Amino acid sequence: MKAEIIAVGSELLLGQIANTNAKFISRQLSELGIDVYYHTVVGDNAARLKEAIRVAENRADCIIFSGGLGPTKDDLTKETIAAHLGVELTLDKKALEFIEEYFTKHGREMTENNRKQALVLEGSHVLVNDNGMAPGMLLERGSYTYILLPGPPKELEPMFQHEAKPYLAKKLGKGSKIISHVLRFYGIGEAELEVRLQDLLDEQTNPTLAPLAADGEVTLRITAKADTEEAAWTMINEKKEEVLAIVGEYCYGVDDDSLPSKLVDMLVKNNLTIAAAESLTAGLFQATLAEIPGVGTALAGGVVTYTEQAKIEQLGISVEIIKEHSVVSSECAAAMAFNVREKFGTEIGVGLTGAAGPDAHGSEPAGTVWIGISIGQEPPLTYLLQLSGSRNTNRLRTVKFTCSYLMRNLIEKGYKN
Numbered sequence: 001m002k003a004e005i006i007a008v009g010s011e012l013l014l015g016q017i018a019n020t021n022a023k024f025i026s027r028q029l030s031e032l033g034i035d036v037y038y039h040t041v042v043g044d045n046a047a048r049l050k051e052a053i054r055v056a057e058n059r060a061d062c063i064i065f066s067g068g069l070g071p072t073k074d075d076l077t078k079e080t081i082a083a084h085l086g087v088e089l090t091l092d093k094k095a096l097e098f099i100e101e102y103f104t105k106h107g108r109e110m111t112e113n114n115r116k117q118a119l120v121l122e123g124s125h126v127l128v129n130d131n132g133m134a135p136g137m138l139l140e141r142g143s144y145t146y147i148l149l150p151g152p153p154k155e156l157e158p159m160f161q162h163e164a165k166p167y168l169a170k171k172l173g174k175g176s177k178i179i180s181h182v183l184r185f186y187g188i189g190e191a192e193l194e195v196r197l198q199d200l201l202d203e204q205t206n207p208t209l210a211p212l213a214a215d216g217e218v219t220l221r222i223t224a225k226a227d228t229e230e231a232a233w234t235m236i237n238e239k240k241e242e243v244l245a246i247v248g249e250y251c252y253g254v255d256d257d258s259l260p261s262k263l264v265d266m267l268v269k270n271n272l273t274i275a276a277a278e279s280l281t282a283g284l285f286q287a288t289l290a291e292i293p294g295v296g297t298a299l300a301g302g303v304v305t306y307t308e309q310a311k312i313e314q315l316g317i318s319v320e321i322i323k324e325h326s327v328v329s330s331e332c333a334a335a336m337a338f339n340v341r342e343k344f345g346t347e348i349g350v351g352l353t354g355a356a357g358p359d360a361h362g363s364e365p366a367g368t369v370w371i372g373i374s375i376g377q378e379p380p381l382t383y384l385l386q387l388s389g390s391r392n393t394n395r396l397r398t399v400k401f402t403c404s405y406l407m408r409n410l411i412e413k414g415y416k417n
Helices: 020-031 046-057 077-085 093-105 112-118 153-172 190-196 198-203 229-250 259-269 284-290 308-315 319-325 330-344 391-412
Strands: 002-008 035-042 062-066 089-091 119-121 125-127 136-141 144-149 177-185 208-214 217-226 251-254 274-278 299-304 348-354 368-375 381-386
Touching: 002 020, 002 046, 020 035, 020 062, 020 153, 020 177, 035 046, 046 062, 046 077, 062 153, 077 089, 077 119, 077 136, 077 144, 093 112, 112 119, 119 136, 125 153, 136 153, 144 153, 177 229, 190 198, 190 208, 190 217, 190 229, 198 208, 198 229, 217 229, 229 251, 251 259, 259 284, 259 391, 274 284, 274 330, 284 299, 284 391, 299 308, 299 330, 308 319, 308 330, 319 330, 330 348, 330 368, 330 381, 348 391, 368 391, 381 391
Parallel strands: 002 035, 002 062, 062 144, 274 299, 274 348
Antiparallel strands: 089 119, 125 136, 136 144, 177 217, 177 251, 208 217, 348 368, 368 381
16 A cells, blocks of 8 residues: 655645644554655645645555644635545534534534534544544545544544554555664764765665764664564664664664653663753753653752853852853863752763854854763863854754763763663
8 A cells, every 4th residue: 555645734835833744644654564655735725635636646545634624714625525536525413512512511602613523524434533623534435545634733643543543454454564763873973874884775675774864963764664563673673783783882762762861861760860050051951851751850950150250159160260261161161060060969960161153252163162071079071062053053962962971971880771
């Protein structure tokens, strides 16, 4: 089976929201062994949607639509498909009852146009929406399967997983399985990674390897196709061992891991606490860690000391260090890391200082960053970065480098990874 995903909504074309639904659906389809060769995005326009459907029918036998099932006039997905296929829209009583109950429960008056959401393609299998009002639909016509899903991810994702995906799995029988596994690397560029893995890339057939640069790091997707999921994973793990034997020192995680999530995981596993003193990042390091569930046992707190005076008064950085070396220096970063660790009584202290840009800081050019790391009673370590991105890109990369250096130090000291 070949599938095409058609996302409907002018807001996607205007860049107001990202098309995350296509990413989710493609991943789910790959687990079923269904190939996806095209993603299409079309605005709220019936003529253009009809044309997109005609094109998709020439290259796929399963067409999945997301969006355009709401109550307003610009929600025209099912109306357009009905006209294209020559089928009627009928009122689904269960869907209507659910919508009416929703408005009653929330003490709101139901407007007439909300009845539109209960209209479904005649002859379709209705997909229940437990997280919203618009039901989904699945219709078989000739050699084609049409699946209509609501646009909001909180509605689409459970509907696809619990209803559409099992239907497709049953339709396919056993079929083949396509499994992808992503390795995540930091501290090595895409070009260097590709050079080091060139022999593996040249000989690849199944599994396949695909390097990709993203947000200052590099990923390598390993994809295997086999008769069973177990067989596919065996192939992936064998190839993974070959990859890690060459560039394993740069691999920090897999799949949905991130540098901050892996760092927090290490801190929690090893019962370590951390505090941070931030200048150029202005709290971004702490805020990034705080996004990770469970960080409360590890992140004690920190300070933002953006000015020289704040560094002196809040952290006790000596005037002599600042006068002799400036605030953008190894000495200042080390003192910040050591002093914030002492101040909060944690096992680890981090000090971040630098010139984010676009202007230089004295004689230090924009992008000059010093990272200080203090672990226990050992002398603090410092790392120099010479970054070349925009102001906020430099701040984000500083946070990522800090997570990377911290993890490497902890691993070297024998802490559990």
